[in-house]
Structure formats: C-alpha cells, structure tokens
Amino acid sequence: MNGFTRTRHSARAQRRNRLATIGFYTLGALVLLLIFWLLFTILSKGLPSLRPEFLIRQPEEIDPGGGIGPVLFNSFYILLISLVISIPIGIGGGIYMAEYAPDNKFTAALRICVESLSSVPSIVFGLLGLAIFAEYFGIGLTILGGGVSLAMLNLPMLARVTEEAVRAVPGEIREAGYALGMTKSYVIRKVVLPVAMPAIVTGVCLVAGRAFGESAVIILTAGLSTSGEMWDFNLFSPGETLAVHLWYVQSEAIVEDARQIADKSAAVLVFVVLMINFMFRFPLWLGNRRKGR
Amino acid sequence: MGADVESLASRAPKKHTEGKIKINAKRHSRHLFSNTMSRYYFLFSILALCFVLGLVIVFIGKTALLLFGNVSLAEFFFSFNWTPEEGSFGAAAFIINTLSLTALTLVIAVPISVGMAVLCAEIAPKWLTGFIRPVLDLLVGIPSIVYGYLGLTVLLPFLRRVSGEGLGDGVLAAALVLALMVLPTICRISDDAIVAVPRKYRDAAYALGSTRLQVIMRVVLPAASRGIISAVILGMTRAIGETMAVVMVIGNTPQLAKSLFTPTSVLTSNIVMQISNVEFDSDWNYALHMMAFLLLLISFALILIIRVLGRKRRDAQ
Amino acid sequence: MKVFKKFTVTALTAVLAVTTAFAGVASAADTLKGKITINGSTALLPLTLQAAKEFQKLHPKVKIAASGKGSVTGPQAVKKGIADIGACDWDASIDVPGFKAFDGQVANKVAVIPFATIVNKNVGVDNLTTEQLQGIFSGKITNWKDVGGSNADIVVITRSFGSGTRVNYQAKALAGGDIVKKEKNYKETGSSGDMKTAVATTPNSIGYIDLVYVSGGDIKAVKFNGIEATTDNVINGSYKIWAYGYYMTKGQPTGATKEFIEYVQSKKFQNGSLKKLKFIPISAMKG
Numbered sequence: 053m054n055g056f057t058r059t060r061h062s063a064r065a066q067r068r069n070r071l072a073t074i075g076f077y078t079l080g081a082l083v084l085l086l087i088f089w090l091l092f093t094i095l096s097k098g099l100p101s102l103r104p105e106f107l108i109r110q111p112e113e114i115d116p117g118g119g120i121g122p123v124l125f126n127s128f129y130i131l132l133i134s135l136v137i138s139i140p141i142g143i144g145g146g147i148y149m150a151e152y153a154p155d156n157k158f159t160a161a162l163r164i165c166v167e168s169l170s171s172v173p174s175i176v177f178g179l180l181g182l183a184i185f186a187e188y189f190g191i192g193l194t195i196l197g198g199g200v201s202l203a204m205l206n207l208p209m210l211a212r213v214t215e216e217a218v219r220a221v222p223g224e225i226r227e228a229g230y231a232l233g234m235t236k237s238y239v240i241r242k243v244v245l246p247v248a249m250p251a252i253v254t255g256v257c258l259v260a261g262r263a264f265g266e267s268a269v270i271i272l273t274a275g276l277s278t279s280g281e282m283w284d285f286n287l288f289s290p291g292e293t294l295a296v297h298l299w300y301v302q303s304e305a306i307v308e309d310a311r312q313i314a315d316k317s318a319a320v321l322v323f324v325v326l327m328i329n330f331m332f333r334f335p336l337w338l339g340n341r342r343k344g345r
Numbered sequence: 346m347g348a349d350v351e352s353l354a355s356r357a358p359k360k361h362t363e364g365k366i367k368i369n370a371k372r373h374s375r376h377l378f379s380n381t382m383s384r385y386y387f388l389f390s391i392l393a394l395c396f397v398l399g400l401v402i403v404f405i406g407k408t409a410l411l412l413f414g415n416v417s418l419a420e421f422f423f424s425f426n427w428t429p430e431e432g433s434f435g436a437a438a439f440i441i442n443t444l445s446l447t448a449l450t451l452v453i454a455v456p457i458s459v460g461m462a463v464l465c466a467e468i469a470p471k472w473l474t475g476f477i478r479p480v481l482d483l484l485v486g487i488p489s490i491v492y493g494y495l496g497l498t499v500l501l502p503f504l505r506r507v508s509g510e511g512l513g514d515g516v517l518a519a520a521l522v523l524a525l526m527v528l529p530t531i532c533r534i535s536d537d538a539i540v541a542v543p544r545k546y547r548d549a550a551y552a553l554g555s556t557r558l559q560v561i562m563r564v565v566l567p568a569a570s571r572g573i574i575s576a577v578i579l580g581m582t583r584a585i586g587e588t589m590a591v592v593m594v595i596g597n598t599p600q601l602a603k604s605l606f607t608p609t610s611v612l613t614s615n616i617v618m619q620i621s622n623v624e625f626d627s628d629w630n631y632a633l634h635m636m637a638f639l640l641l642l643i644s645f646a647l648i649l650i651i652r653v654l655g656r657k658r659r660d661a662q
Numbered sequence: 663m664k665v666f667k668k669f670t671v672t673a674l675t676a677v678l679a680v681t682t683a684f685a686g687v688a689s690a691a692d693t694l695k696g697k698i699t700i701n702g703s704t705a706l707l708p709l710t711l712q713a714a715k716e717f718q719k720l721h722p723k724v725k726i727a728a729s730g731k732g733s734v735t736g737p738q739a740v741k742k743g744i745a746d747i748g749a750c751d752w753d754a755s756i757d758v759p760g761f762k763a764f765d766g767q768v769a770n771k772v773a774v775i776p777f778a779t780i781v782n783k784n785v786g787v788d789n790l791t792t793e794q795l796q797g798i799f800s801g802k803i804t805n806w807k808d809v810g811g812s813n814a815d816i817v818v819i820t821r822s823f824g825s826g827t828r829v830n831y832q833a834k835a836l837a838g839g840d841i842v843k844k845e846k847n848y849k850e851t852g853s854s855g856d857m858k859t860a861v862a863t864t865p866n867s868i869g870y871i872d873l874v875y876v877s878g879g880d881i882k883a884v885k886f887n888g889i890e891a892t893t894d895n896v897i898n899g900s901y902k903i904w905a906y907g908y909y910m911t912k913g914q915p916t917g918a919t920k921e922f923i924e925y926v927q928s929k930k931f932q933n934g935s936l937k938k939l940k941f942i943p944i945s946a947m948k949g
Contacts, residue, residue: 062554069556073468080464080477083457083528087480090525093499094491113712114938144390152387164648165398171582171644172401173613175620176637180404186744192699193727204397209579211394216534216575220541235376237383251537258485258530265488268589268617275699275729277711280718290727295488299589302494303853304730306708306874306939310855318491325486329479430760430823497859511815511847511866597822597850598843608849618852621732622824624761625742 091322098319106316108282111297116309120297120317122278126195127293127324129285130274131264133199138206139256145207146214151240163215169208177205178272185273195291198274205269206259213255217248250336257332261325267295276300294321402641409638412631421635427599429619429629436612436636438601443585443611443643445602446516446523450584454524455577458531459566462573465532466539467561478536484529493593496522501594510606514596517605522590527580534579538572539565574655581651582644588613612636612643695723696918702736702749703826704853705872706907709773710749712935713926720925724918733826737764737910746919748910751775751826755910758829759838769908770915772926774942776873776904777831778883778891780858784865787811789885796839798868804847806866817847819860819869827854830905831870835886874940897946906944 109119153159181201185191221244229239245252274291278284292300298317301310412421416434424435461481465474496518505513542565550564566573596608597618610618616633623629700710707730714726736748741764752758753769779790787810790798797803798816807813820841821828832841851857854875861869862880873891876883883891886903895901915923925931932943 065556065559069558072558072561076460076464076468079457079460080469080473083461084477084480086525087484090487090495091483093495094487110715111711113708113715114935141390141393144387145394148387148391152384153391162395162398164645164652165402166394167578167582167648168641168644169398169401169582170579171586171640172405172637173586173588173616173640175588175617176405177401179620180401182744183404186699187742190743192697192744193701193729204401207394207397212575212579213534216572217537220538220572222543235380237380238376240383251541254482254533254537257482258533261482261486265486265491267488267490271729271731275727276707277714277726277728279725280715289725290729295490298488299490300707301855302490303855304704304707305855308877314494318488318494321491322483322487326479326483329482329486333479494859497856498863502863505864511817512849512864514849592852593856596848597852598848600843600845603845607845608847618822618850619824622734622822624734625738 094315094322095319097315098317099323101312102316102319107320110280110282111278112307113305114307116307118307118309118313120294120313120320121282122280122284123292123294123297124320125282125284126274126278126291127264127295130195130199130202130270130291130293131260133195133287134202134206134263135256135260137200137203138210138259141203142207142210142259143214143252145211147218147240147245149211150215150218151236151244163212166208166211170212173268174205174266175268175272177201178269180204181269181273191288193273193275193290194288195274196287198270198291198293201269201273202263202266205266206263209259209262210255213258214248214252217251217255218244220251221247253332253336257329260328260332264325264328265295265321267293267299270296271299294324405634405638405641408631409635410631412628412635415628416632421632425601427615429623429632432628434628434632436632436639438599439610439612439615439636440639440643442516442602442609443613443640446519446591446611447581447585447647449516449520450523450527451577451581453520454527454531454580454584457524458528458576458580459535459573461528461532462535462539462576463561463566465536467557467565478533481529481532484525489526489587489589490593492522492526493590496590496594504606508606512596512608513606514594514608515604515606516595516602516609518594519591519611522594523584523587526587526590527584530583531576531580534576535569535573538569538576541572542568570655570658574651578648578651581647585640585644585647586613588617592617612640694721694918694921697725697727698747698919698922699739699745700726700728700747700749700909701739701745702730702747702910703733703751703907704730705733705751705775705826706730706749706773708939709907709926709936709941712939713922713931716931716935717922717925721918721921724922726922732824733829734761734824737767740764740767740910740912743912746911747915747923750908750910751905752829753906753908759833760824760829764910767910767912768914769910770923770927771906771944772909772923773907773932773936774896774904774944774947775830775907776891776893776896776901776942777827777835777870778873778876778903779835779868779870779886780861780876780881780883781869782861782865782867783880783882785811785868785882787884788882789888791887792835792837795886796836799836799841800839801842801844801848804844814866815847817849817864817867818844819849819851819857819864819867821857821870822850822852827870827872831903834903834905835870893940893942896942904942907941 106119107124108121110121112118181197185197225243226239229243270293276292276296277290278292279289294317298314302314421434421436423437425438426433426435465477500518500521501513504518546564546568547560550560592614595614597610597614598608599610602609616636620633710728714728718724718726733751736750737754739745740748754764755767755769757763794809803809804816806816851860854871857869857871858875861867889895889901891901896904909923936943
C-alpha cells in the first residue's frame with residue numbers, strides 16, 4: 053500500500069474488503085453461537101445426570117434406572133463392521149475414479165449415480181438389507197446384516213469424498229513421482245494419498261458420524277432388541293444400537309424415565325461422535341506438527 | 346495422459362536393469378507386480394461399488410415398475426390426489442414439494458456454509474480455524490432424530506409465535522432444520538476445496554494489489570468452484586434424502602405446499618410415514634418404491650444440471 | 663445363483679457354529695433352544711422386549727430378536743417367513759377396514775390395550791362424545807367453542823393411515839368415522855412418542871394415544887361419552903376405546919415360539935410385568 057497512490061477505486065475496494073471481513077466474522081460468530089446453543093441444549097439435559105453405570109447397565113422396560121450398556125457396545129461393533137467393509141472399498145473406488153477411470157461419459161454417469169445414491173432415504177437401504185439378509189439368506193435380524201447394510205449406505209459418500217480429495221492433489225506432484233521412475237501404484241501410495249489424506253479423513257469422520265447416528269437402517273436389519281449380554285461378539289445376535297435405542301425410548305418406551313434416558317443417550321451419542329473425530333484427527337495433527345507444517 | 350506416463354514409467358526401469366545388478370531387477374519386478382495388484386484392487390473396489398449401486402437400483406426399480414401395471418404414468422406424475430386407500434396414486438404434490446423444499450434449503454444453507462468455509466480457509470487466524478472445524482464436524486454427529494426432536498420442541502413453538510399459525514409445521518420449518526443439517530457437509534468439503542487452491546494463485550493476485558475480498562471472490566472461489574459444487578451436491582443429496590428429522594416438522598399431509606406454513610409432505614417423509622404400514626404386494630407399496638426411485642432420478646437430474654451449469658461458467662471464464 | 667446361496671448359507675452357519683461354541687458357556691440343564699424373531703407393532707414392543715428378557719433368563723439357549731415398524735409389518739413378516747411372531751394391534755386373521763385377512767395365520771391374544779383421546783393442557787374441554795369426535799376428525803368442527811371450549815382453532819394431530827392405534831381408534835371412538843385431512847391445522851405423526859410430544863407442545867391440539875403414554879402435565883386425557891379413560895372402566899366394560907394386542911403366527915405355534923407365547927399368556931407374566939407396563943391382562947376381560 054505504501055508505495056501506491058490511493059485511487060477512489062482502490063479506496064472503495066478497501067472499504068468493501070473491511071466490511072466483508074466484518075461480515076464473515078459476524079456470520080462465523082452467529083453460526084458458532086447457534087451450534088453452541090444446540091450442543092448446550094443437548095448436553096446440558098443429558099450430561100449432568102449421567103452416571104458411569106448408565107453406560108454399562110442393561111436397558112429396562114418397567115423400572116426406571118435402565119442403562120445403555122449393550123446398545124452402546126453394539127453401536128461401536130456395527131460401526132466397526134461397516135467401516136471395515138466400506139473404507140477399503142470406498143477409498144479404492146474413489147481412487148479408481150480419480151486416477152484410473154477413462155474420462156468419458158460412462159465415468160461421468162457413474163459419478164452422478166454414486167452421488168444420487170446418497171439421496172435415497174436410508175430406510176430404503178434398510179428394506180434392501182431386510183430383503184437380502186432376512187429373506188434371501190434367512191438369518192433374521194443380526195449385527196452382521198446391520199453392519200453390511202450400513203456399509204452400503206456409507207459407500208457412495210466415501211467414494212465421492214475420496215475422489216474429490218485425490219483429484220485436488222496437484223498434477224505436478226504426481227509427475228515428479230513418475231519422473232523418478234515410480235510405478236503408478238507407488239505414486240498413489242507414497243505421493244497422492246498422503247497429500248489427500250486430510251480430506252479423506254474428513255470424509256471418513258463425516259461418514260462415521262452419520263453412521264453412528266443412523267437408525268432407520270438398523271431398525272430394519274439389526275432389530276430393536278439385544279441379546280441381553282454385555283459383550284456379545286456373535287455376529288448373529290440382534291444388535292440394537294444407541295441411535296435406535298434413542299429412537300425407541302423417544303417413540304414407544306413406557307418406562308417413566310424415558311425422557312431422561314433419551315436426553316442422556318443423545319448426549320452420549322454426540323459425545324462419542326466428538327471422540328471419533330478426535331481419534332481420527334489426532335494422529336494426522338501430530339503428523340503435521342512433526343513435519344513442521 | 347495418465348496411462349502414457351504410467352507405461353513410460355514402468356518401461357523405463359526395465360531397460361535400465363538389463364545389464365545391471367540382479368537385486369535391482371527383483372525389486373523392479375516386485376514393484377511392477379504390486380503395481381498390477383493394486384490396479385486390480387482398485388478395479389475390484391469400483392466393481393463392488395457398481396455392484397451395490399446396481400443392487401439398490403434394481404431392488405427399488407423392480408418393485409417400483411410394478412406400479413404401472415395398474416396405475417397410469419400420467420396419474421402418478423400429474424395428479425395431486427394421493428389417497429392410496431381409495432386407489433388414487435397422484436404424486437405430483439410430493440414431487441413439487443420436494444423440489445421447493447430442496448431449493449429453499451439450499452438458498453438458506455449455501456451462502457452460510459460457503460461463507461463459513463471462506464472464513465475458515467482464508468480469513469480466520471489459525472487457532473480460530475482449528476476451533477471452528479471440529480465444532481462443525483460435531484453437527485454431523487448429532488443424529489437426525491435429535492434434530493427432529495429439537496425442531497418439534499423448540500423451532501415449531503418459535504415459528505408459531507412469530508407467524509401466529511396454529512401449527513407451524515411446513516416447508517419453512519423443514520428447510521431450517523435441513524439447512525442446519527447440511528451446513529457441515531457443504532462447509533467442510535468446500536473448506537477443503539478452498540485450502541487446496543495453490544498458494545501461488547493468491548500470491549499472484551495479491552501482487553497485483555487486490556484486496557482480500559477481491560482475491561476470494563475473483564480468484565479463490567472460482568478456482569475452488571469444482572470442489573464447492575461437489576460440496577453443494579453432496580449437501581443437496583443429503584437434504585433430498587433426509588427423513589427422520591423432516592418427518593417431525595413438516596406435518597405429513599399429502600397436499601401442495603401453498604405457503605411456508607401449510608402442513609405438507611415430501612417424497613421422503615411420505616415414504617417413511619407409510620412404508621411400514623402397507624402390505625408388500627399392494628400398489629401402495631409399489632407406489633412408495635416408485636417414489637424412492639423418483640428420488641434417485643430427481644437427484645440425478647439436479648446433479649446433472651448443476652454440473653452442466655458449473656462447466657458452462659468455467660468455460661466462460 | 664442357487665449354488666452361491668447354498669454356499670453362503672453354509673459358510674454363515676459355520677461361522678454361527680463357531681461363535682456360538684465360544685458363547686455357549688452358559689449351559690443350563692434346559693433343553694429348549696432356538697431362535698425367535700418378532701416383528702410388527704411398535705405399541706406392543708415394550709411388552710415384547712420385557713417378555714423376551716424374562717424368557718431368555720429362563721431359557722438361556724433361546725435367542726430372541728425383536729423389532730418393530732408398524733402393525734401390518736407383523737403378519738406380513740410372518741407370511742414371508744422373516745419373523746416367527748408378528749405383533750399386531752388387530753386380529754389380522756380376519757378382514758379389517760383397509761387390510762385384508764392373512765390366510766393361514768393364527769391370532770394369539772396377548773394383552774388388552776386401552777386408548778385415550780388427548781388434548782393439550784390449554785384446552786378447556788374435558789368430555790367429548792362420539793359425534794363431537796367424529797365432527798372434529800372429519801373436519802366439520804374446526805373451533806373449540808363448538809364443543810364447549812374457548813374460541814380457538816382446533817389443531818388435529820393424527821397417526822398415519824395403517825397405524826394400529828389409528829385403526830382401533832377409528833373403529834371404537836369414531837364408530838367407523840373418517841379422519842379427513844385439512845388444509846391447515848392438521849398433522850400426521852409417525853409414533854406414539856411423536857404424538858405425545860406434538861400434542862404436548864401444540865396449543866389447542868387434539869390427538870389420540872395408548873393410555874399408557876398419558877402422563878406428565880402437558881397433555882390430558884378427555885372423557886369419552888362422559889366416562890373417564892381408566893383401566894378400571896375398561897375392565898368393567900363402560901369405557902369402550904380398547905383393543906386386544908395379538909401375536910400372529912403361521913399356523914399353530916410350535917417349539918420355542920409356542921413356549922414364548924405361552925409364557926406371555928401365563929398368569930405370572932400377565933399379572934406381573936404386563937400389569938406393571940400398564941397393559942390389561944386378557945383374563946380380566948369377559949369375552
């Protein structure tokens with residue numbers, strides 16, 4: 053600025069710039085306020101009355117004081133199953149679309165198909181899971197069915213996010229790799245993926261968070277009951293998850309403290325999603341720090 | 346171009362090794378092998394993805410198309426009369442409502458989300474960004490039924506007070522809830538897209554004496570437009586497909602939304618409300634599957650339009 | 663495809679065998695085993711879940727998976743073979759308005775479910791007759807002052823078509839009368855919980871719900887034709903809005919399914935947990 057003469061034009065631009073900056077900050081402040089109010093309403097109802105035994109106790113139908121032990125465990129179990137299935141395939145598919153797929157109409161159509169898939173209401177995936185597992189294989193309502201159906205729901209989103217992340221990696225980095233005589237897969241593994249990783253992790257977090265809170269799919273494929281045991285790794289047990297339990301206590305449960313259980317469950321759900329985000333991001337953040345970025 | 350580079354890259358070392366040490370050759374063949382294997386792996390992934398895609402489309406489509414054995418295409422698409430218990434399957438109202446709800450949601454959500462993304466990526470100091478991002482991610486983790494419950498107990502009474510309506514349910518309430526739900530999706534993905542814009546573009550623009558606002562509006566946003574469009578699309582598809590929260594605040598009445606506060610129903614909410622109460626082999630069930638299929642088609646069409654518009658704009662620049 | 667299916671089923675059973683071998687430490691002297699899948703009405707879910715819990719304590723080798731989505735899902739799931747028991751709020755082995763009979767299914771009565779008309783706490787009316795209810799739900803009466811209340815628009819909140827609660831309420835409280843959608847002040851909800859919350863938070867609203875859920879100060883049950891909605895009035899026959907809850911099975915139940923249904927119908931469960939859940943034992947009704 054110092055060396056330039058201020059024209060009326062540039063002065064106006066400066067003024068606008070300042071106004072815009074204020075505008076952006078105000079917007080940010082408002083949104084943050086809204087989010088905090090929201091979190092506060094959810095957490096303040098649940099957390100203060102939350103006792104550790106709530107997290108390990110069995111749910112009750114008649115007496116107050118029921119917990120969420122098995123359903124919390126099932127939530128993690130089903131989420132894990134769905135991620136184990138969907139992350140390799142989703143990321144692999146995304147990389148294929150970004151790196152290998154020929155740039156033609158078919159690929160474009162496939163991409164749009166994958167995107168439109170996320171607008172299919174999750175209950176339809178539930179019906180599909182019901183048709184596959186309960187009807188075709190005849191295994192009833194199981195944790196396995198829930199996990200796989202949830203994975204199908206996650207796949208499109210994961211693939212798209214990965215594709216975008218990989219595409220955003222500048223071409224010259226890749227070319228530098230090739231110039232060193234690296235094979236294509238080597239370039240993808242050692243050059244492209246590390247650069248794209250933060251965005252991919254964002255995607256995984258979004259997907260995991262959404263899957264953790266998903267209820268419609270689980271109600272239809274894994275049921276609304278648990279086997280009654282706390283650590284039931286049997287893939288064929290019925291697997292009510294926390295989100296489903298929340299839906300149930302909010303919709304149909306008769307116990308007198310249903311409202312409190314719902315509040316507490318909601319608080320736990322939100323809290324767990326926070327932890328998932330933290331767990332995924334922390335190593336990334338550490339890595340960035342070590343690189344001194 | 347990618348393929349050329351690959352073949353060049355894989356061919357070059359072969360020649361190189363011919364007269365050289367054996368170990369090197371072994372290593373190269375191992376590299377080539379892993380190259381082929383991972384290629385197959387990626388191919389397998391995409392095929393698995395296509396398989397799931399096909400499965401869903403066939404599953405919905407198969408049931409959906411049975412509808413037109415008994416109900417005419419014209420009735421389904423152009424009639425406003427949805428009384429399935431008496432054999433009228435007109436879905437026009439739902440289709441129009443879905444479109445208007447999605448539009449309203451995006452009108453509210455996109456400016457806010459992109460604004461937040463710009464704030465995170467360009468304006469705010471590092472500590473603030475590092476704070477905002479995880480907080481936004483938290484929004485994703487709130488299950489939709491919690492949004493719905495808050496909509497029912499907090500938003501609706503508020504809207505009732507402001508508008509003086511008796512009920513408050515309708516497109517506006519649904520759009521507000523949805524906007525909040527898609528905000529993190531649009532914001533975080535646009536944020537990543539903006540961050541990915543190479544530094545040098547900005548430097549060049551600043552060197553020309555641009556203000557930050559000018560850099561953002563004329564350089565960064567256009568350069569990141571591809572990613573932002575993807576973000577909007579992902580947000581939009583989520584808005585179109587979201588159910589559990591919408592069901593609680595929209596009123597679930599099969600009629601055209603004539604005002605912001607008319608209790609009404611969209612494709613998704615109608616599917617969810619009714620699919621558990623219909624018989625499997627009835628026209629009603631087929632009609633609901635047709636509506637799910639329609640959701641796919643609608644979002645396909647919307648995405649296509651957004652992409653074409655996006656490309657046109659890019660070409661124009 | 664057949665071969666593939668066979669293979670997958672075998673593989674799955676193998677996995678199942680291995681996992682149950684690990685889990686099978688809790689072996690009692692009990693010989694009853696099997697897997698029972700229950701689907702259908704959400705209104706009966708609390709009862710089903712409680713019964714399943716108690717039954718599994720008695721017979722640890724029986725696995726019970728329960729879920730709920732809607733009444734008609736019950737008999738349908740039984741028909742398709744997805745479920746062994748289909749919980750339903752009406753007798754699905756005979757025709758009811760809107761739904762045809764499911765042939766070859768047996769209806770096992772398990773409980774009596776009373777329903778109540780509820781209004782928001784700000785509504786001054788505390789008694790409604792069949793005619794008044796018919797008028798309100800068919801949209802002919804739109805203001806509370808026409809039924810003895812203050813001058814305010816009536817907000818009708820109802821369940822979606824096919825809900826067990828709605829089928830029974832229409833049959834008993836409205837004497838078969840219609841529930842007609844309106845341009846304004848009309849809303850459908852998806853579950854009992856949503857109904858309760860909606861009526862509790864919407865001034866001037868009217869709805870209907872299982873009597874069990876009537877609690878808290880924000881909603882109140884109104885009298886039906888001058889008679890209060892209480893379990894006593896249901897049992898002595900003066901309050902008419904109630905219905906049986908059924909477990910539908912394909913033919914007569916056998917094996918673990920039969921034992922389970924018998925457990926639910928047993929005196930111990932009917933007079934114990936079922937009463938505590940505020941359902942009414944089937945033996946209390948005459949006929």
